[in-house]
Amino acid sequence: MPADVYFADVRNQYDKHGFPTMSNPQRVQKLFEAADLGSCISEGDMVAIKIPFGGLTRQYGINPFIVSVVVEEVKKRGGIPFITETYAWHFSMSWGAGAPSGLMNIAKKGYTQLLGAPLIFADGIKGVHREVVPVDGLILKEVDVAGEIYQADAMIVISHLTGHPMSGYAATLKNIGMGCSARRGKAMIHAGAETKVVWNKEKCIFCLRCTRVCASKAISYENNEIRIDRDLCIGCGDCTFFCPTGALRMEVIHRHPEELAKLYKGQLCSPATEIQQIKLADAVKAILSTFKEGKVGFINDVTNVTYECDCSPNATVPIICDVGFLASKDPVAIDKAAIDLAIQSPGYPVGLASLLEDASPGVDKAGSLYKKLLPNDIYREDFWRIHLEAAEKLGLGTLEYNLKQVV
Ligand code: SF4
Ligand code: SF4
The missing domain is CATH 3.30.70.20 (Alpha-Beta Plaits)
Known part of the structure; x- marks a missing residue:
């Protein structure tokens, strides 16, 4: 059965008199209500609000005013919210000398004052606070889940759709599978x-x-x-x-034997990429299994969609025109809807998308750019499907959805 995915279109910015209709935080508040994400939270729940912090040089990410809207919605339902993120896999990619300096960097930018809830690193100050969770995955049989994600009673996952050379696009599934794993878990997913x-x-x-x-x-x-x-x-x-x-x-x-990926899917685009994407879906299954049914809700930000994720200094000018925001209780359907909407959006007129011969609606701009710019032939336009299809196969959600426009 198709899942409901609620949509707020940022292109509907002005009413017929030319006045602005609403801001993005207001749109997210409407989506939170429409998708009934409040039902994930019970009085007294410790609620993880999982956002991707991105790298030190990040240009985009989740706007703190949007996070603060979600914080208020959680508080209204009696939940105790905390904003959370995990340590990067490699030190060279991570927050300088660890979580405390990462928090200081965020605090310096004034981010923390705007949120209305504490920031807590889910896998501790050095990225080793974890619980090993068994999973009947397609490849993985156990996943290192970040300790505070494991402890939380409920979770609202706010993700930023971006291109990603490992998974084609990255949003909710990547924010959970990679972003809620502790460092050993991240290493297990990344490693071919x-x-x-x-x-x-x-x-x-x-x-x-x-x-x-x-x-x-x-x-x-x-x-x-x-x-x-x-x-x-x-x-x-x-x-x-x-x-x-x-x-x-x-x-x-x-x-990892190539045959394993071949068994799963007839056509390989790259053994390493394919295996990483399948392991990502396995990790999502393990992480969501630590919550009771109905305790996790999802929000996707489909604005400022860049060629690479927010960890990368290459994430500069967006590659598509802004689309909007989505909310759902289905982590697979919300990502499929976000990617479909991104593909249907025209290419951004300047920056990387302008290098494409065809950046019109219907063309996968991220996949086309990977094919054009990366020095190998592993990419095809829709290689993002691998992790979505693996997640569907694992019973995490459905690729079929009803898009319900809220604003
Ligand atoms: S002690 Fe360790 S860090 Fe120093 S040179 Fe030997 S292996 Fe390298
Ligand atoms: S955990 Fe392993 S790879 Fe990481 S620093 Fe220690 S020995 Fe090296």
Whole structure:
């Protein structure tokens, strides 16, 4: 049965007299009510409001005024909201020296004062606060869920639709699967192969920097040897990044069999990309399984849709004209609706989309750009379907939807 997806169109900005109709925060408030997201929250629930913070140089992201609208809606229903995000997979991509400096950076920009709820890193100050959750996934059998997501009673997931070279587009499913996983979980999804850290004694100068940077305390120094405890290692790669001599490196120990992806889907666009997308859907299943039925609601922002996600400094000029906002209780349907609307929107007249020969409505601008600009042939326009179809196969929702325009 198709799922209901509620839509507020930002292109309906002016009434017939030329006056502005409403602001984006007002649109989101209307959507929250129309989609009945309040029913996810009971009196006294600790409610995670999951937003993507993006990288330090991010240009776009979820507007704090929109987050504050959701905070107020949660409070109205007796919920206790907290805004949350997780640590990035690699130190080189993350918030400087960890969660505290990330929070300081956000506070400096004045973001926190606008939200009306505390900001709490879901996987702790070093990205290792996690619960290992078993899952009957298509590939993964367990997922490292960020500790505070695991603890929350309810969750409202606010996502920003962007292009993404791993999944074609990224919105709700990516914000849950990757964004609610702790660092080891992120490593498991990203990796097209299982890896281990190896030490080369010849190159080591015994500075012991690796023993200090490893948040998992997996590295020790004993009898003139660097030892790596594989049970503790989460595969984040921080030690290899900080080792000054290249004495530590990640080595592939097991490639996921290509046959697995072939079994799942007749046509491969790229084994690594395909496997990553399937694992992403597996992670969504594990994360949502930590909530009782009906306790999670979803909002997608389909404005400022960029070529890459908000982690990337390449996320500059949007690639399509703004569309609007969506709300639903179905994480698959809301992403399918967001991507369909984005594809139907005309290409942005300047920036990357202007490089395309055809950026008209109906053309997948992100997929076309990946095909044109990235130096390999793994991309096809609709390769985003892989994670949506995997999520549907896992019973997380449906690709069929009824779009109900609210404003
Ligand atoms: S950081 Fe590199 S050079 Fe320093 S002790 Fe560790 S392995 Fe050796
Ligand atoms: S040993 Fe290296 S890769 Fe493993 S958790 Fe520590 S820093 Fe991360």
